[in-house]
Amino acid sequence: MRVTFTANGKPVEADDVWEGESLLYVLRERVGLPGSKNACEQGECGSCTVYLDGVPVCSCLVAAGQVQDREVRTVEGLAEENGELGLVQQAFVDAGAVQCGFCTPGLLVQTDALLEREPQPSDNDIREALSGNLCRCTGYEKIMDAVRLASARTCAKGPKA
Amino acid sequence: MSTRTIQGQKNLQDIKQSSPDGIGGSPLRPDGNLKVKGEFAYSSDLWHEDMLWGMALRSPHPRANIVSVDISDALKLPGVYAVLTHQDIPGSKFYGLEIQDQPALAIDKVRYHGEAIALVAADHPETARRAVKKIKVEYEVLTPIVTEEQCLDPETHGYVHEPHEFKSHGYGNICHEQKLVSGLGVTDEVRALADVIVSGEYEVGMQDQAFLGPESGLAVPAEDGGIDLYIATQWLHVDRQQMAPVLALPEEKVRLTLAGVGGAFGGREDISMQIHASLLALHTGKPVKIVYARDESFYGHVHRHPARMHYEHGATADGKLVFADCRIVLDGGAYASASPAVVGNAASLGHGPYVIPNVKMHAIALYSNNPSCGAMRGFGAVQAAFGYESQMDKLAEKLGMDPVELRQLNAMSEGDYMPTGQQIDSPAPVAELLQRVKDMPLPPPLDLTNLDVRALPGALSNTSHGEGIVRGIGYSVGIKNVGFSEGFDDYSTARVRLEVIGGEPVAMVHTAMAEVGQGGVTVHAQIARTELGVEQVTIHPANTEVGSAGSTSASRQTYMTGGAVKLAAEAVKQEVFARGRKRYGWTQNDLQLIGGKVVSESAGALIPLVDLLGDEAIDLTREHHHRPTVPFDKETGQGFGHVQYTFCANRAVVDVDVELGLVKVVELTAAQDVGKALNPLSVVGQIQGGCTQALGLAVMEEIIVKDGKVRNASFTDYLIPTILDTPPIPVDVLELPDPNAPYGLRGVGEAPTVSATPSIVAAIRQATGIALNRIPVRPEHLTGTL
Ligand code: FES
Ligand code: FES
Numbered sequence: 001m002r003v004t005f006t007a008n009g010k011p012v013e014a015d016d017v018w019e020g021e022s023l024l025y026v027l028r029e030r031v032g033l034p035g036s037k038n039a040c041e042q043g044e045c046g047s048c049t050v051y052l053d054g055v056p057v058c059s060c061l062v063a064a065g066q067v068q069d070r071e072v073r074t075v076e077g078l079a080e081e082n083g084e085l086g087l088v089q090q091a092f093v094d095a096g097a098v099q100c101g102f103c104t105p106g107l108l109v110q111t112d113a114l115l116e117r118e119p120q121p122s123d124n125d126i127r128e129a130l131s132g133n134l135c136r137c138t139g140y141e142k143i144m145d146a147v148r149l150a151s152a153r154t155c156a157k158g159p160k161a
Numbered sequence: 162m163s164t165r166t167i168q169g170q171k172n173l174q175d176i177k178q179s180s181p182d183g184i185g186g187s188p189l190r191p192d193g194n195l196k197v198k199g200e201f202a203y204s205s206d207l208w209h210e211d212m213l214w215g216m217a218l219r220s221p222h223p224r225a226n227i228v229s230v231d232i233s234d235a236l237k238l239p240g241v242y243a244v245l246t247h248q249d250i251p252g253s254k255f256y257g258l259e260i261q262d263q264p265a266l267a268i269d270k271v272r273y274h275g276e277a278i279a280l281v282a283a284d285h286p287e288t289a290r291r292a293v294k295k296i297k298v299e300y301e302v303l304t305p306i307v308t309e310e311q312c313l314d315p316e317t318h319g320y321v322h323e324p325h326e327f328k329s330h331g332y333g334n335i336c337h338e339q340k341l342v343s344g345l346g347v348t349d350e351v352r353a354l355a356d357v358i359v360s361g362e363y364e365v366g367m368q369d370q371a372f373l374g375p376e377s378g379l380a381v382p383a384e385d386g387g388i389d390l391y392i393a394t395q396w397l398h399v400d401r402q403q404m405a406p407v408l409a410l411p412e413e414k415v416r417l418t419l420a421g422v423g424g425a426f427g428g429r430e431d432i433s434m435q436i437h438a439s440l441l442a443l444h445t446g447k448p449v450k451i452v453y454a455r456d457e458s459f460y461g462h463v464h465r466h467p468a469r470m471h472y473e474h475g476a477t478a479d480g481k482l483v484f485a486d487c488r489i490v491l492d493g494g495a496y497a498s499a500s501p502a503v504v505g506n507a508a509s510l511g512h513g514p515y516v517i518p519n520v521k522m523h524a525i526a527l528y529s530n531n532p533s534c535g536a537m538r539g540f541g542a543v544q545a546a547f548g549y550e551s552q553m554d555k556l557a558e559k560l561g562m563d564p565v566e567l568r569q570l571n572a573m574s575e576g577d578y579m580p581t582g583q584q585i586d587s588p589a590p591v592a593e594l595l596q597r598v599k600d601m602p603l604p605p606p607l608d609l610t611n612l613d614v615r616a617l618p619g620a621l622s623n624t625s626h627g628e629g630i631v632r633g634i635g636y637s638v639g640i641k642n643v644g645f646s647e648g649f650d651d652y653s654t655a656r657v658r659l660e661v662i663g664g665e666p667v668a669m670v671h672t673a674m675a676e677v678g679q680g681g682v683t684v685h686a687q688i689a690r691t692e693l694g695v696e697q698v699t700i701h702p703a704n705t706e707v708g709s710a711g712s713t714s715a716s717r718q719t720y721m722t723g724g725a726v727k728l729a730a731e732a733v734k735q736e737v738f739a740r741g742r743k744r745y746g747w748t749q750n751d752l753q754l755i756g757g758k759v760v761s762e763s764a765g766a767l768i769p770l771v772d773l774l775g776d777e778a779i780d781l782t783r784e785h786h787h788r789p790t791v792p793f794d795k796e797t798g799q800g801f802g803h804v805q806y807t808f809c810a811n812r813a814v815v816d817v818d819v820e821l822g823l824v825k826v827v828e829l830t831a832a833q834d835v836g837k838a839l840n841p842l843s844v845v846g847q848i849q850g851g852c853t854q855a856l857g858l859a860v861m862e863e864i865i866v867k868d869g870k871v872r873n874a875s876f877t878d879y880l881i882p883t884i885l886d887t888p889p890i891p892v893d894v895l896e897l898p899d900p901n902a903p904y905g906l907r908g909v910g911e912a913p914t915v916s917a918t919p920s921i922v923a924a925i926r927q928a929t930g931i932a933l934n935r936i937p938v939r940p941e942h943l944t945g946t947l
Contacts, residue, residue, distance in 0.1 A: 018287055034206035035199020039373040039423070040455040044876035047373060075199035089197035093189055096842040099850065100678025101196030102373040102423030108197060124615045131621065131885040134876065136373050136424050137678045139849030140884040 005067045007033060008077030014064070023062040024048045027074060035075040035105050039134070046133030049106035050074045056113045058132075075105035078112060087157070088112045091150035092143075099137035107133045111147050119154050121147070183691035184904060187842035190683050191700060192676070203421035204393035205377035209448035212379065213242055213282040215434070215441045216289035216451065218296050219460055220271035220278055223307070223530040223869025224321075225300040227269055230279060235295040240288035242445045244296065245280045249444065252409030256432060258399065258535070260336075260497040262322060265407050265436045271300075272321055272495035273532050274870045275460025282441040282449050305530035305869035306334065309469060309490055312527040321495060321528040334528045336493045337501035339508035341798025343580035344519035347473075347486040351519045355475025355483040359555040363472065364935040365544045366863035367492075368465040368854075370537050371881050372677075374423015376461055377452040380438035387414025388439045393422040395429045395675045398709035407436050408443065415439075419703035425677035426854070427536030428462040430714055431498050459874035463498045463535030464864055466491035466526065468507075468544035472552045480562050482571045484519040485512050485552075489545060491534070493526035498535030500526035505647050505793060506541030509581050509802055513549035514591045514640040515571040520580040522798060530869045536714055538854060539641065539914040546639045547936055550919030554635075554926065564923070565595050565636050572638075582799040585806065588897035590834050594810035595638055597832035597893045604814055604828045604889075607632060618816055618823035621885065629820035632827070635923025638810040639916030642803035643908030644717040644787055651717065651804070652786040654708030655685075655725035656701075659693060659733050659770070660778035666757050666770040668693050668730070671701035674710040674722040679910060680843035681718050685726045687839060692730035694754035695770065708784065716807060716908025719839060724903035725785035732781045741773055788901060805899060809833040809912035811852065811920035814888075817928040822940030824860050824925055826886070829917060832893040836907030841894065848913045849890040855917030857882045860925075863937050 003026060004013040014030040024041065027033040027050070037047035041060040048059045051073035059072075078086040085093065088111050098104050107130060114121055114129040121129065126147045135143060182188040195201040232244040247254055247266040254268060255261045267278045279296050283289035303319075311318040312334040321334055331337050345351050352358065378392035387410055394400050397417040405412045422429070434451040441449040453461055473486040489507045493500035508524035537543075557564040572591035578584050609627040617625060645651035656671040668689040676682045686698040703710070710722045738752045741759055745768070749761040759767045791800045812830040817823070829852050838844045861880040865872040873879045898905025918936060926933050929943060940946075 018285065020287060028206070029208070033199070034202075034208075037203070037373070037423070038205055038452070039375065040876045042455065042875060042877060044455075045373060075197075079198055085194060085197060089194075092197050093193040096187070096189075096846055098190060098193050098196050099680070099846060100372070100374065100422060100424040101192070101201060102203065102678075104196055105199050122613075124613050127885045128615055128621060131883045134373065134881060134883060136371055136426070136854075136881060137850045138846055139851075139853035139890055140882075140887045141849045141890050142846055143884065144889075 001065060003064050003068055005069060006071045007031060008073055017064050019065065021064040022060050023064055023067050024059040026064045027059060033074050033076055037102050037105055039102060046106040046110060047103055049109040049133065051109060056109055075108050078108055087153055088115065088150045091153060092146040095142050095146035095149050097138060097142040097146035103133060103135040107135065107143060111150060115151060115154050120151055180690050180696065182687060184687045184839045186687065187840050188683060188687065190680060191686060192682060201421050203374050203423050204391065205375055205452045207379040207391055207420055207450060209379060209381060212448040212450050213284060213445060214286045214289045215438050215449045216281050216293050217277040217437060218279040218293045220267065220274060220276045222271060222300055222302050223274040223305040224303040225271050226303065227267060227271065227278065228299040228301055231297040232279060234297065235281060235292040238288065238292045238295060240284040241281060241292045242447065243282040243441055244292065245440055245444060250407060250440065253406040256403040256407055256436065257497055258431060258499055259501050263496040272530055275532065277437065280437050280441055282445050307529050307531055307869045309527065312529050321530060336497050336526045336528050337504045338525040339504050339793060339798060340796050341508050341520060341522035341580055343582065347484050347519055347521040351484050352475060356478040357556065357559050358473060358475045359552060359559055360473040361551060361555060361934055363470045363548045363551055365468040365547055366937055367467040367866060368537060368858050368862050369459060369864050369879060370426035370428030370462065371879065372424030372426055372428055375453040375455065375458050376433040378420060378434060378438055379448055379450045380442035381448045382442045382446055385414060387416065388443060390417045390435060390439055391420040392417055392435055393420055393429060395425050395677060395714055396712035397673045397675065397703065397705050399712065400432060400435050401705055403432050404436050404439060408439055417705045419675055422675060422677040425713060426538045427540065427714055430536040430712055431463050433461045455876055456874040459864065459871060459879065463533045465537035466493060466503055466534040466544065470544065470548040472548045474552045474556055476556055476560065480560050480567050480570050482515055482517045485517045487511050487522045489524040491526040491544065492529055492531055494529055494531045494533035496533045498533050500535065503541035506642060507545050508798055509579065509793060510542045510640050510642060511545035511549065512580055513546065514573050514638055514808055516573050516577050517580065531866050532864065532871060538851065539911050540715065542639065542641045542915045543918065546915045547919050550637045551922065554923050565599050568638060569595055581793060581802055583801045583803065587899035587901060588834065589806065589808060590895060590897060591638055591808055594808055594832040594834065594895065595636065598636065598810045598812040598830045601812065601830050601891060601893065607816060618818040618825035619821055624821055625818055629818050630816050631819060631928040633815050633817065633924040633928025635813045635920045635927055636811065637916050637920035637923060638808065639912060641716065641807050641912045641915045643720060643805040643807055644715050646790050646803045648790055648792040650786065651711055651721060652784050653710045653721040653725040654782060654784050655722060655729040656707050656780065656782040657689060657726065657729035657733050658778055658780040659774065661771050661774050661776065664771065665697055666695045666774060667697040667699060668695050669699045669701055670726055671707050672710045672722050672725065673703050673705060673707050674718055675703060675713040677713050679713065679718065679847065680840060681722065683843060684719055684723055684839050688723055688726045689730050692727060692734060695757055707782065716910045719906060720902055720908055721785055721787065723839065725783055727903050728783035728785050729781055732783055733779050736779045736781065737773060741768065805902060805907060807907045807912045809916040811917045813920040813924040815921060815924040815928060817925055817943065819929060819943065822943035824938065826856055826888045826921055828888045829856060829890050831890060831913050831917065832895065833912055834895040834897050834907060835909050836899045836902060837896050837905040838894055839904065839906060844894060844909050845892045847909045848892045851910060851913030852890050852917040853882050853887050855914045856887065856921060859918045859921035859936055860938050
């Protein structure tokens with residue numbers, strides 16, 4: 001089948017998609033967006049998290065056909081228009097929250113979504129919001145730092161226009 | 162402050178402001194921006210026009226004879242390009258890290274659940290999956306050899322490898338063993354010297370590295386008949402060394418380039434899909450990509466050895482250790498992998514960082530039909546630490562002593578001897594590290610009146626409102642060796658090039674070091690900046706075009722490859738000076754490279770590097786070998802076996818819900834001596850990550866193997882700590898230089914994984930009063946419902 005949808009604001013289409021393919025597979029192998037990662041493909045690790053119509057989802061659990069005519073935003077879409085790092089991306093780099101980085105794309109999307117709905121999350125809010133995203137390298141401390149940093153910078157910037 | 166006002170001196174002071182991006186600073190990762198943008202190419206992201214997908218058929222049985230394999234139906238499936246069995250292997254059919262006992266594809270029999278039997282290459286992963294299902298294998302299923310008792314009685318239960326096919330150092334189903342005796346050993350006379358004796362049986366479950374990036378890579382057949390493999394691994398050269406004979410290619414035709422690695426922790430030290438993808442690519446003449454699914458990853462790499470241990474310790478009434486008698490049995494599974502070295506570590510480090518006048522130790526690794534075990538962070542020291550630290554707590558209780566004081570009383574320090582007879586010739590601040598974690602402020606007590614249930618054990622599930630919760634505190638300390646031991650000529654190679662690019666002096670560092678997330682690439686740039694006084698450093702992709710870097714394991718890369726980068730950079734620097742002396746007749750012997758200039762203490766800035774280099778780059782390669790070690794004597798375990806030791810201490814605070822059997826680690830404090838923190842941010846990150854894997858082993862992580870079959874090969878059933886399970890991890894870093902190491906540094910990555918587990922178990926014991934002799938501690942252990 002053919003699937004057409006919007007990825008990071010641009011229309012994309014994929015041909016010859018087998019019905020069993022996931023959105024994750026289509027993004028990674030068919031439309032050239034390998035940023036979302038494939039760590040479990042079972043909805044357990046969060047590495048493949050993307051926005052689907054503005055809601056963070058595990059793209060490995062979404063059948064490709066389900067995204068027809070919908071909007072997807074991936075980690076590749078978190079950077080600024082001019083290619084500069086987005087605020088959450090920069091905070092992860094600055095805090096040293098990226099080691100192997102395999103968990104990072106999913107965590108970035110999930111953090112972006114958290115700060116969108118709660119710009120000043122408590123530590124327990126952060127832990128709750130990110131509990132579906134596994135990281136094997138960092139021990140999460142620096143991820144906590146990154147989210148706190150991103151929160152502080154979001155608040156310093158003031159509400160979005 | 163200097164009162165001299167020579168112009169040159171002042172210049173020097175201006176430019177001497179050491180770069181914040183040199184060693185001791187915490188510059189950001191050079192690959193960080195790519196990683197957060199989703200542009201960093203991990204091995205599973207690789208793509209080639211016309212590429213095929215490879216997949217393996219894996220055995221559903223842990224032990225069986227293969228009666229027949231029929232690939233005809235699989236081959237008929239449209240989209241299938243190749244189906245291969247061991248008969249299609251052009252060269253040697255076996256490989257292995259230390260012992261070549263592992264067939265690249267099973268021959269006549271399978272020895273563990275998940276062993277690869279045949280390979281498929283197809284145009285879509287789903288086609289490959291279907292083709293794998295169409296391969297018909299007829300098995301004669303045999304009773305697997307899985308328990309210690311079965312393994313040790315081959316007359317009754319059989320051999321995992323028949324004696325005539327033995328390639329091991331051991332005998333029967335023993336893959337390797339190491340004994341150790343020091344002092345008087347442990348005899349009745351020695352036992353009589355002790356006022357108190359405590360003993361215990363301890364068990365450690367099978368832990369998995371569970372790195373997030375699945376095993377994957379892309380093999381591209383080359384025009385010269387060789388193979389180019391882009392791969393996530395820990396050691397490019399040892400992969401090549403094992404691959405070439407199987408592919409029947411000379412090593413120079415097997416070229417490996419490191420692709421992005423999503424964590425490793427020892428799990429990538431062995432071959433996984435390297436040979437399989439290469440065989441398929443050579444056979445089909447097309448690029449072949451293999452990406453393991455998560456369940457295949459659980460089958461496809463070695464795990465941490467599960468262990469059964471017996472410990473007996475004797476001490477005087479005032480707490481001085483008199484003897485330790487230890488037996489450690491590690492289940493190595495079907496193939497040797499790194500088992501011999503793991504046994505060596507368990508035997509030589511298995512008494513802990515304590516001075517014990519009389520020691521007897523016997524460590525063995527078994528062959529069994531369980532999954533193969535090999536390298537994992539902590540490497541043989543982890544299992545033992547659970548044993549000896551549990552014993553220390555038991556002893557303290559029996560003596561009515563404070564557990565930290567007991568440890569400090571017996572703590573080894575510089576100048577003391579290991580039971581191997583090796584003198585510790587650099588700082589060993591064991592007592593101080595314990596003191597540091599003890600002195601750190603404690604987290605506030607649980608406040609039931611102002612409760613966020615998310616902070617309770619069971620966390621989000623709203624399982625309780627604080628009733629039935631008790632808090633406990635536990636301490637531990639551990640010892641780990643750094644680098645490869647027992648006479649292995651451990652070395653690393655680095656190439657450093659200094660040239661002018663775009664009007665600026667730029668250093669390039671080229672090594673074969675596997676960056677697996679640990680931050681070596683950051684540190685290499687820091688070293689080059691420090692040694693060469695330049696700001697711009699590029700890191701060349703790691704590949705086999707340069708000499709071996711050894712493995713990214715054993716906490717050795719900053720020591721070994723960092724050391725090689727230092728040597729190569731120093732050689733480049735000397736070449737710069739030699740060129741200047743020759744060309745400009747410099748006579749000063751106090752030359753330095755600072756701020757992009759050649760500088761002399763006495764004469765000030767001499768010339769900008771840009772002018773001296775012109776368009777003639779300096780490009781030099783150096784090897785760094787650590788000082789030699791020797792193998793342990795087989796019977797006595799004596800010998801200068803380890804190049805360096807590293808120590809970490811922990812304090813764990815836990816809340817236990819005794820009704821539900823759930824544990825929440827409230828805080829896990831660490832103090833570690835790192836010799837010199839080349840990059841403090843990364844060092845702390847490594848320690849926190851290591852502590853978290855230890856937490857996983859303490860309370861949740863275990864591959865469940867029943868009758869040789871893996872029951873939980875998924876992230877649904879094999880649990881690793883989430884951010885909710887992981888507490889704040891305050892880290893206190895000590896820097897006592899090791900005079901034998903580059904910059905005085907000490908390997909960092911593993912010590913916390915060795916030490917942190919026992920502190921958590923100790924804290925749970927303190928909270929509940931339950932003995933807890935097995936890890937991971939499960940709810941049923943705490944509720945008595947086992
Ligand atoms: S890959 Fe989708 S949740 Fe793990
Ligand atoms: S940084 Fe490696 S998994 Fe998170």
